[in-house]
Amino acid sequence: MKRVGVIGGGQLAWMMGDAAQKLGVELLIQTPSRDDPAVAIAQETILAPVDDANATEILAKKCDVITFENEFVNLEALSSLAQQGISFRPRLEALAPLLDKYHQCCYLRDLGLPVPQFFALDKLENLESKMEYLGFPVVLKSRRHGYDGQGTFIIPDLATLQEKAGVTNKELSQSLFLLEEFVPFDRELAIIAARSVDGEIVAYPVVETQQEQQVCRRVIAPADITPNQAAEIEAIAHTLLNSLQVVGVFGIELFLTAQGKVLVNEIAPRTHNSGHFSIDACETSQFEQHLRAVCGLPLGNPRLQSTGAVMVNLLGYENSHNDYQSKRQQLAEIPQAHVHWYGKTESRPGRKLGHVTVLLDNQNQDSASVITQTVEAIWYPS
Structure with a gap:
């Protein structure tokens, strides 16, 4: 049985839990608080900040490989562990040009990728x-x-x-x-792509993301774009992942201008909010895909199993300790809805508390906009 260490214990690590169970993988988590979501699904937890390299060294002794739930890590401190033979996936050299956003922009530009x-x-x-x-x-x-x-x-x-x-x-x-x-974009887009230890790359359908106050509010899969635009975005993902020689899942955020031009906005070197729809809508979720990659398993098929999907983030709108059980029950009663609650003990404005994905197919003829209005009318106070 593979043992995977995960640096970070938020909802992205928590959502690896079902995939780990399916694949027979044990997850060990390094996270600062026992209230963090992934503690509930971890085989073992080391309570320490994610940038604590001493804690990571302890974690590494218990694991076959270490991966990341977030990018708030100390690469300089981790590099000494890598020199001792500890296996990080993605490798630290792949993270190095991405953690500083200026360096990230330079790297993308030097690769010939379109950036603002x-x-x-x-x-x-x-x-x-x-x-x-x-x-x-x-x-x-x-x-x-x-x-x-x-x-x-x-x-x-x-x-x-x-x-x-x-x-x-x-x-x-x-x-x-x-x-x-400032890019006066027509729409914001994103793509999730994964690369295996053998260099195989698979990409999920390009999605549209809708942000409010720079926080993702909704994701619509697939995005309503041309085949050429989808091919261009997938080619960007291939270029980036191959250049970095990444192992694992990356999220790529993009702008689409009114003239149809695609620009890369930012790179997330991990699983990503824009890929949450894949848990319920795709043959292989982004979380299973990431574990497959870092464990050296064959990558799964990322195809949609429904016509499409709408994912709506359930964001905090008040300071409270409410678990919103009544609202979650109402959301679960929406046809083809799947509610994911992260188990966080505290709500505050803008905090991601959960998400709901609604599948679009012949049983659910409502448009994406009608579904999002229905979800948000239940979730947010009038």
Whole structure:
């Protein structure tokens, strides 16, 4: 039986639980709190921050391979463990160009992949000239640790930019920011792709993601795009995963402009919110696929088993300790609905507490927009 160590114990690790059981894999988790979702499905848990390399060394002694639920890790500290022969999948060299968003943009650009115009926000004297080139509005991003909209700001003017970037006495308070051109996109898209130890790549259908306040609210699978656009996006995934020699699942977020141009927005070197629909709608979920890859098993078929699917995130809208059992029961009564509750003990605005996936086929003729309205009318207070 394979034993897989997972750094991170949030809902992405929790959703590996069913797949691990199916494949006969044991999961050992490194996570800071015993209240984290994945503790409930773990064979063993090491309670430690995800960037604690000493804890990871203990974890590694109990496992065949180590993978990641999130990217908030200390690569420098982990590299000494890799030199001792500890197996990380994806390998640390694949994560290295991606964890800093400026380095990620540079890597994508140098691969010849289409990205928005961008700059590192480093020296104040260059700021005004850069803004003359990019224009306003502009997107300001923290280079590290931005997640679910945190650390991403739409900036309307120079004064706001200076304030957000922490400019004091004509000096930058820090240099860990990235400036990107604002892309007036028509839609946001995403693709989940996996690469095996043998270099085989499989890709899931391209999906449309709908964000509110930079947090994913809904996913529609498959996206209503042309075959050429779908092929272009799949080719981007192949180029990226092969270049990085990745083993495991990656999520790739993209923009589609009104002119039909595809631009890469960001890379998530792990399973991803845009792939949650695969648990109920695909032959092989993204979580099973990831475990298959990191365990050296053949990859599964990612095809849809229904006409399509709509995934709606159940986001916190208040500060409470409510488990929302009544609302979850109402959601479960929607035809072809599958409710996934992450077991978090605390709700706060914008926090991902669960999701519901509704399958689209001959038994469910409602449109994606009708389904999302139905789900959100039940979940959110009027």
